[in-house]
Amino acid sequence: MDTTQNKLARCFALVFPKLDPSMYTTASAQNMAEWDSIAQLNLLTLIGEEFDREIDFEEFEGANSFEALALILQVQ
Numbered sequence: 001m002d003t004t005q006n007k008l009a010r011c012f013a014l015v016f017p018k019l020d021p022s023m024y025t026t027a028s029a030q031n032m033a034e035w036d037s038i039a040q041l042n043l044l045t046l047i048g049e050e051f052d053r054e055i056d057f058e059e060f061e062g063a064n065s066f067e068a069l070a071l072i073l074q075v076q
Helices: 003-015 021-026 037-050 066-075
Strands: none
Touching: 003 021, 003 037, 003 066, 021 066, 037 066
């Protein structure tokens, strides 16, 4: 994992403590029942803190997987 993915993994560990770390990169709202709207909000809040950036929730609206979140964060 690169730096962005490592930071994102730390966020996932806090929001989804029962998720095996080896599953982070394949995690998505489609394959995790616990990834609901509250988890999404918590995840984006933590991402904002971890990456020291203001979160535009519209920018992340369709980002419902580790991979999609990492792509958005790497572009910036």
